[in-house]
Amino acid sequence: MTNDLIVVGAGPAGCAAALMAASLGQHVTVIEPGRVGGKLHEIGALENVPGAWETGPALAQSVAADLARIQKAGRCDLIQERAVSVAGHDDRAEVALTDGQVLAASAVVVATGVAPLTTGTCDWITAPADLELPPLWRARPEELQGRTYVLGADRPLGTWLRSHPDASRRLHVVYPPADHYKTDEVRHDDRVRLNRVDHVTVTRERYGQGYEVVVEGPEWSRTYAVDTLLGNLGSRPAALEGLVQKAGGYCPSEEQHPRVLTAGDVRSARFQRIVTAQGSGAEAALSRYYTAQAPASANASMAVRKEALRMSRDLVAMIDVEGMR
Structure with a gap:
């Protein structure tokens, strides 16, 4: 298993998750059947995105450049295929693709966004x-x-x-x-x-x-x-098979397997805006990173405590020996 993280979807949330994970030294695989940037390409005017962005396509082009940068650095792979299901296991998470491939990683962030209502x-x-x-x-x-x-x-x-x-x-x-x-x-x-x-x-x-x-x-x-x-009917969460869906079809991270996280508007309606979607993607990658580090930190702390106890016992033994002399 060479992937630290699989990100499904390369919209604002998915790209933010990939960039955050790569910045932490992790290797990421991004699965996106369409254009990097997703629905950003459909937004004609922006007013609430920091950075003086005026149109969605301009922001999408910049996001695509960010993804290309971490690909070039060897920290990211982009697979242009559609994901159909996700599953969490004790030691890994898996994503199945339409071409029959099953990819595995330490964790998966699902950022598939929404599909239009009809x-x-x-x-x-x-x-x-x-x-x-x-x-x-x-x-x-x-x-x-x-x-x-x-x-x-x-x-x-x-x-x-x-x-x-x-x-x-x-x-x-x-x-x-x-x-x-x-x-x-x-x-x-x-x-x-x-x-x-x-x-x-x-x-x-x-x-x-x-x-x-x-x-x-x-x-x-x-x-x-x-x-x-x-x-102009709105949308519904584009949930993958295997995700736990709640009210409105949304898939909160806290309802999923510990190795499966969600980000963007598939997670909640409150993350439909570009900035909140990006924040949720970055937060998903970061929280998984800290969770993965926790066992190592706990083991390190235990080792320190054991060494301290050993030194304490040695010191007591030395005192006893000195006392016997």
């Missing part, structure tokens, strides 16, 4: 089974035609508005009560019309390319003809 997985939406909405974050202002509706008020709404300050198209955002707290950052933007609803029904128009959207409240219902329909 209309089929949201109980407040009824829509055709084959409906795949283009995501809001990918939409360009010039592509929005006619009456534009957005399903869901997840965080990318504010990011999109900041990324396109000159966009004039009004966005009609319909969202469930659970998303209400997320609307605070966009509530005063004149380009957004917020509609809190209990249920939405979407059907394709029989003729043309648009949609019919029926929105319902506690005691009311309205029907709209919509030209452009976008998804």
Whole structure:
């Protein structure tokens, strides 16, 4: 077993874990099927990340350079493959990949992030089974035609508005009560019309390319003809098989095997932000490092105590001998 640590996922949390472990002299293997930086590539504008970063792709490029640096130093390997499961054992942790490989290390940090929700997985939406909405974050202002509706008020709404300050198209955002707290950052933007609803029904128009959207409240219902329909539904933890999942599908580290740690937004919703995700990744690697050092420290302390006891006994014996003379 040549790996001290395996990190699954090369987003903000995973890269922070890899960098922290490498800085402690550990050898790390990072498993990432996509681009290093993960969803950073999808963020058009940054406002709350220290370091004067203005866009996600710029930060992703820097993070990728950091990972390349520790690869060049021989402290990290990058495997471009998808992980399917994780398991902890008394003497190791293992990660199984889609190609059949099983990698082992002293510990594993799982930082697989989240996967997007779909209309089929949201109980407040009824829509055709084959409906795949283009995501809001990918939409360009010039592509929005006619009456534009957005399903869901997840965080990318504010990011999109900041990324396109000159966009004039009004966005009609319909969202469930659970998303209400997320609307605070966009509530005063004149380009957004917020509609809190209990249920939405979407059907394709029989003729043309648009949609019919029926929105319902506690005691009311309205029907709209919509030209452009976008998804902004939020996400769910992308948990690997073998992880213990709790409320909302999240996988807290304290619920896992001692050799399996989680980081970023697969661990908790509070680590969805870039900075908190990075912190959780670094903390996971650091805590495992200290845990691994604890037995050695305990053994060293025991050896010192044994030596002190031996010296004490020798001293007592010498005193007894002197007393007999």
